[in-house]
Amino acid sequence: xxxxxxxxxxxxxxxxxxxxxxxxxxxxxxxxxxxxxxxxxxxxxxxxxxxxxxxxxxxxxxxxxxxxxxxxxxxxxxxxxxxxxxxxxxxxxxxxxxxxxxxxxxxxxxxxxxxxxxxxxxxxxxxxxxxxxxxxxxxxxxxxxxxxxxxxxxxxxxxxxxxxxxxxxxxxxxxxxxxxxxxxxxxxxxxxxxxxxxxxxxxxxxxxxxxxxxxxxxxxxxxxxxxxxxxxxxxxxxxxxxxxxxxxxxxxxxxxxxxxxxxxxxxxxxxxxxxxxxxxxxxxxxx
Numbered sequence: 001x002x003x004x005x006x007x008x009x010x011x012x013x014x015x016x017x018x019x020x021x022x023x024x025x026x027x028x029x030x031x032x033x034x035x036x037x038x039x040x041x042x043x044x045x046x047x048x049x050x051x052x053x054x055x056x057x058x059x060x061x062x063x064x065x066x067x068x069x070x071x072x073x074x075x076x077x078x079x080x081x082x083x084x085x086x087x088x089x090x091x092x093x094x095x096x097x098x099x100x101x102x103x104x105x106x107x108x109x110x111x112x113x114x115x116x117x118x119x120x121x122x123x124x125x126x127x128x129x130x131x132x133x134x135x136x137x138x139x140x141x142x143x144x145x146x147x148x149x150x151x152x153x154x155x156x157x158x159x160x161x162x163x164x165x166x167x168x169x170x171x172x173x174x175x176x177x178x179x180x181x182x183x184x185x186x187x188x189x190x191x192x193x194x195x196x197x198x199x200x201x202x203x204x205x206x207x208x209x210x211x212x213x214x215x216x217x218x219x220x221x222x223x224x225x226x227x228x229x230x231x232x233x234x235x236x237x238x239x240x241x242x243x244x245x246x247x248x249x250x251x252x253x254x255x256x257x258x259x260x261x262x263x264x265x266x267x268x269x270x271x272x273x274x275x276x277x278x279x280x281x282x283x284x285x286x287x
Contacts, residue, residue, distance in 0.1 A: 003067045003230060010222050031187075031208035035215050038183040043172055043219075046179075050171070055164055062165025066227045070237040074273045077241050079115045081265045082283055084128060084245045086111050088252035088261070096136045103129040103136060127154055127242055131249055144253040151246045158242060162235045169228035173220045180216015184209050243268050258284065 019025060048056065065071070072080075090111075091099045102109040106129055112119040119125065131151050134142055187209025191202060247265040256264070262280045269275075 001067070001069070003227070006226070007223070014218065014222070027204055027207045028211055028214075031211040032215075035183050035187075035208075035212045038186065039176065039179045039212065039215055039219065042179045042182065043176060046175060047168065047172060051168060055168065058161065059165045059168050062169065062231050063227070065165075065234045066230050070234050072238050072241050074275070076117060077244060077269055077273065078275050078280065078283070079118055080124060080241045081244050081248055081262065081280060083111065083115050083118055084248035084265075085252070085258070085261065085284060087128065087132060088249060089258075091132070091135060092252065096139050099132060100136045103132040123158055124241065124245070127151065127158070127245055128249070130154065131246075135253075144250060147253060148246070148250045151249065155239075155242045155246060159235070159239050162239065163232070166228050166231040166235065169224055169231060173225035173228055176220035176224060177213075177216045180213045180219075183212025183216065187212055237270070237273070240269050240273075 015025065015028075018028075047059070051059065087099065087102060090102070102111055106112045106119060106125050109119075112125070131147055131154075134147060134150065187205070191205040191209060194201065194205060197205075244265040247268060248261055251261040251264040259277070259281060262284070263277055266274055266277060266280060
């Protein structure tokens, strides 16, 4: 939503200011399709060269994230803490055998079913179930630091994949001004081939060539660069759900009381999205 509003503001201010300053959009609009074809086509080609099909799909999903915002809402973060807490409560109270059916078949688990959005999320389910399956197969004898190391590795791999589109967009942003120069140079070459034309004709051709430089810079710093930055923000927000889950599991394995477990998970959330500890405690008590 805000990304779309920002794009509208950017276009209105840039081109509106140009027109108010006495500029004519005619030459820009005439050159725009051809310059955009050169710059946009080169940008797409370079992106295809530098990425596999898997990364290209992630980049497409990254563009969607820029406009849709974070995948997880504040409620989802709270639900993730509650889900992990309930599973760890079973482990502590009833042992690893009672937990087995929940982590080996989460699609049939009554506890997971209480949180359908999380149950349908492979990243969340795998993070929880893989860690707790280790506890089940080891009958709860694993050292806590070993489970924590495994979860850290899983989270690192998940975040690396999430950040790939942002890195690709930032790389594209860095290269767009140069691609704009490529388009401008081609325009100058075309102009030099018509050097015998009158000044008014040459002026229009040079102006059209400069549109390439303008577009390259505008796309880099007005569109793609900010999108890469926004995508990093969205990923950072979504990443907190994995850290919260880890905190619940690790703190529970250390044998901390439930209020401290919930505080360990809650305190890692951004202040603007952090629930009150009393809210979490009431939720766990069923209030």
